[in-house]
Amino acid sequence: MEVSRVTSQPNETIAAGAWLRVDTLAEFLRCARAGVLASERTWDDEPETPQSNLDFLPAYDLAAIERELNAGMNRLWRYSALALCAPMWTALLYVAGVHFLLVLLAAWFTALPAWLVFRQLCAVVTLALRRRQATRAGKCEPDETSTAFQPVNWWGLLKAGFDSVKYDELRDEALRLEGRPWRVLRRGSLRIPVVKARRLDAEGMLPIECIAKVAAFGRLLTVCDGGTVAYGVVLVGNAYDGVTVPFTAKSEQWIIDCLEQTREKLDLFGDPSVMPAPPPAAACAFCPLGSPPVPLSVGGQQTRHTSSPADGPLPRSRCGARFGWTPPHRRARALSDA
Numbered sequence: 001m002e003v004s005r006v007t008s009q010p011n012e013t014i015a016a017g018a019w020l021r022v023d024t025l026a027e028f029l030r031c032a033r034a035g036v037l038a039s040e041r042t043w044d045d046e047p048e049t050p051q052s053n054l055d056f057l058p059a060y061d062l063a064a065i066e067r068e069l070n071a072g073m074n075r076l077w078r079y080s081a082l083a084l085c086a087p088m089w090t091a092l093l094y095v096a097g098v099h100f101l102l103v104l105l106a107a108w109f110t111a112l113p114a115w116l117v118f119r120q121l122c123a124v125v126t127l128a129l130r131r132r133q134a135t136r137a138g139k140c141e142p143d144e145t146s147t148a149f150q151p152v153n154w155w156g157l158l159k160a161g162f163d164s165v166k167y168d169e170l171r172d173e174a175l176r177l178e179g180r181p182w183r184v185l186r187r188g189s190l191r192i193p194v195v196k197a198r199r200l201d202a203e204g205m206l207p208i209e210c211i212a213k214v215a216a217f218g219r220l221l222t223v224c225d226g227g228t229v230a231y232g233v234v235l236v237g238n239a240y241d242g243v244t245v246p247f248t249a250k251s252e253q254w255i256i257d258c259l260e261q262t263r264e265k266l267d268l269f270g271d272p273s274v275m276p277a278p279p280p281a282a283a284c285a286f287c288p289l290g291s292p293p294v295p296l297s298v299g300g301q302q303t304r305h306t307s308s309p310a311d312g313p314l315p316r317s318r319c320g321a322r323f324g325w326t327p328p329h330r331r332a333r334a335l336s337d338a
């Protein structure tokens with residue numbers, strides 16, 4: 001189910017400023033440099049949510065998984081039949097005394113159906129495992145009044161009667177805040193924003209950007225959709241497990257304060273001569289904006305490549321190119337040690 005743009009009416013006086021996206025705000029809270037990069041990004045063409053391996057095949061919709069599984073099984077049988085016939089044709093050509101080059105060519109073509117069977121088999125097994133996880137999950141009913149983080153499971157929430165809905169865009173005219181949650185779980189008047197985290201932070205805690213997104217989307221859903229938001233859900237990594245993050249009046253006020261401060265600082269950093277200070281080195285180690293581009297492989301040889309002649313000896317990350325430095329990302333360290 002999809003819900004198109006929902007806009008609130010301005011019903012309160014909050015200092016007006018430039019429109020800010022939830023993702024920009026969340027990135028700024030994670031790292032000021034990441035926030036500046038996010039504010040300069042073209043959001044129309046790029047996904048706002050980290051893509052995971054689960055995204056290549058249907059992963060969060062049981063009906064879609066079952067549809068794709070049935071289609072995948074049909075393809076698997078067809079490719080298997082082809083893979084069985086191809087060697088027989090090759091053998092027949094050999095016995096019939098056809099030129100050995102043609103036999104070699106036919107033998108090479110037998111590899112193609114085998115490769116297709118392997119690919120399809122992997123997809124079918126993946127989908128079957130996902131369906132198993134979905135059907136075996138128990139009902140998950142977090143306490144709406146709790147202010148603690150509660151473990152949840154995606155399939156368990158759907159079993160509890162929530163509908164998963166994709167919203168197109170939410171816009172709060174009063175705060176001039178806009179964004180699109182990854183999914184919203186809806187049941188009655190209850191609205192649960194769902195966001196995804198790549199990983200937990202170095203201390204095993206939820207990253208601050210995810211907590212900020214829950215608060216911001218909670219606010220947007222409350223004012224734009226008129227729903228009740230008791231908590232949000234953060235799904236971590238390529239998994240269906242996650243935790244609830246309570247949405248309270250306190251967290252709503254916190255995100256409004258953060259929004260105002262972020263807007264002021266982004267105005268300041270709009271001047272290229274004013275540069276935000278880098279965060280502690282540990283924050284850059286796994287940051288996707290600090291990772292140098294993956295080396296190209298030419299003729300089996302890995303090459304370093306740079307985006308411009310001024311880039312220097314190491315390939316430049318997005319953060320490195322924007323702020324003229326080499327972030328201490330673990331890949332950059334590995335490349336400089338090599």
Ligand code: SF4
Nearest residue numbers: 031284287290319327
């Ligand atoms: S690489 Fe470091 S400084 Fe750059 S955006 Fe990421 S965390 Fe911030």
